[in-house]
Amino acid sequence: MPDSQPTPQHGSCGSVAAISAAAHRILVEETATFVDRHPRSKAVFDDTSSGFLNQVPLHWMRDWPMPFPVVLATAKGSDVTDIDGNAAVDFCLGDTGAMFGHGPGVIVEALARTAEIGLTTMLPSADVGVVGRLLSQIFGLSRWQVTATASDANRFAFRVARAVTGRRKILVFDGCYHGAADETLVDLEDGRTVGRENLLGQAVDLAETTVCIPFNDLPALEAALATGEIACVVAEPVMTNCGMILPQAGFHTALRELTRAHGTLLHIDETHTISTGLGGYTKTHGLEPDILVVGKPVGGGVPVAVWGMTEAIAGRLDAVRAAKSGIGHSGIGTTLSGSALQLACLRACLETVMTGAAYQTMNRLADRIEAGFSAAIGNAGLPWHVSRVGARLEVVFAPSLVRNAVEARAAAIPVVQKAIHLALLNRGYLLTPFHNMVLVAPTTSEPQVTGLVACFGQILSRLAAGAVAK
Numbered sequence: 001m002p003d004s005q006p007t008p009q010h011g012s013c014g015s016v017a018a019i020s021a022a023a024h025r026i027l028v029e030e031t032a033t034f035v036d037r038h039p040r041s042k043a044v045f046d047d048t049s050s051g052f053l054n055q056v057p058l059h060w061m062r063d064w065p066m067p068f069p070v071v072l073a074t075a076k077g078s079d080v081t082d083i084d085g086n087a088a089v090d091f092c093l094g095d096t097g098a099m100f101g102h103g104p105g106v107i108v109e110a111l112a113r114t115a116e117i118g119l120t121t122m123l124p125s126a127d128v129g130v131v132g133r134l135l136s137q138i139f140g141l142s143r144w145q146v147t148a149t150a151s152d153a154n155r156f157a158f159r160v161a162r163a164v165t166g167r168r169k170i171l172v173f174d175g176c177y178h179g180a181a182d183e184t185l186v187d188l189e190d191g192r193t194v195g196r197e198n199l200l201g202q203a204v205d206l207a208e209t210t211v212c213i214p215f216n217d218l219p220a221l222e223a224a225l226a227t228g229e230i231a232c233v234v235a236e237p238v239m240t241n242c243g244m245i246l247p248q249a250g251f252h253t254a255l256r257e258l259t260r261a262h263g264t265l266l267h268i269d270e271t272h273t274i275s276t277g278l279g280g281y282t283k284t285h286g287l288e289p290d291i292l293v294v295g296k297p298v299g300g301g302v303p304v305a306v307w308g309m310t311e312a313i314a315g316r317l318d319a320v321r322a323a324k325s326g327i328g329h330s331g332i333g334t335t336l337s338g339s340a341l342q343l344a345c346l347r348a349c350l351e352t353v354m355t356g357a358a359y360q361t362m363n364r365l366a367d368r369i370e371a372g373f374s375a376a377i378g379n380a381g382l383p384w385h386v387s388r389v390g391a392r393l394e395v396v397f398a399p400s401l402v403r404n405a406v407e408a409r410a411a412a413i414p415v416v417q418k419a420i421h422l423a424l425l426n427r428g429y430l431l432t433p434f435h436n437m438v439l440v441a442p443t444t445s446e447p448q449v450t451g452l453v454a455c456f457g458q459i460l461s462r463l464a465a466g467a468v469a470k
């Protein structure tokens, strides 16, 4: 009987349908304001003769919640401006690539200096020893390699894991994202590992390479490891790419014990959770991975990522390579990786940008945002909460922490997310296009935080009032 079905409720604001309808009305108004304020940006995207596919250099740039993306004029510290003369405080920070603020002075100097000595030579530079030792000190693993992106670093690390264990598969958690690394682009559907719906040109059945299980599910983990097929478990210590999913108490300890017991390597991807503190979530929470990847902000905003392994894994890798000729195509590495430019920027970032003091500032300001957003949610009577890993925060549209991707997907209300995003942008605050992640940089100021929190509160009040009024 239809009338016996309860309407999904959403706190004191009525139903999910009512809040979505209110968000839709806000979205229509804010989209009109956005279009009005961005005629030049619009012209760029209307110019189909630009020579770029869909008029953008990377097709993701069309995936923002706006009808067309703003065209950047400048980005410095935490401030961005566009070619239409609008300014915004940047809490997106290039989706973490600029987590320490845009264009730190020492990075700009390092770029200029290395341009003088040769941008790309395929030779190591004199920064090798300093950078390698800094990486070991900060992250705790002892043998490092440099790539251009975190996607590359993850892919190469999977090869190492398979080479040293002699096993074929990797294990990932449902809802993960580890970059453009084929093996990881899977979902869990009715207990089966399947390739993601929107993957293009996928030739290999990803169930051949990957096992996907829910995060925080230790029985599923144990069962998968018991097959003896898994070379490595690849994990973000806090899942950040499907909403934000925190590990339950004891999860990481059990993950480490179980992987060790089954001879499976533990590969931790800190590309986003580097927001936690110095040395990432791994150092802050005493994790003991065999392989660690850090990308995005590790070189202060230039295309560089690093991946490290323990001495034990390095020894096993040497043995595998010695059994072959040790030279020739390994499937690991790209021509523009490990350059003098990347090493100089890594050195500058690790020595003077990515510091304990910087994290203190970021976390203090993130405390204020967490408290301010939580208060705004309470005032609006919305059954939501703030999820956080250090300087990275997100609003989850559910009353309590979500434990896995199924719960995270169920909590998502895309139209609400879009409305909040656009309303904040029109008020001068830029959040990440993907689930409105808020990221704090050491260059973020107190007034910028105060402004963000105030605008967020106003938008939620408008949303709640709109939902109740209808």
Ligand code: PMP
Residues within 6 Å of the ligand: 149, 150, 151, 152, 154, 177, 178, 179, 180, 236, 241, 269, 270, 271, 272, 295, 296
């Ligand atoms: N790992 C994680 C956890 C990520 O979130 C991302 C990108 N969002 C990547 C790896 C890939 O980074 P990139 O696109 O710079 O290769």
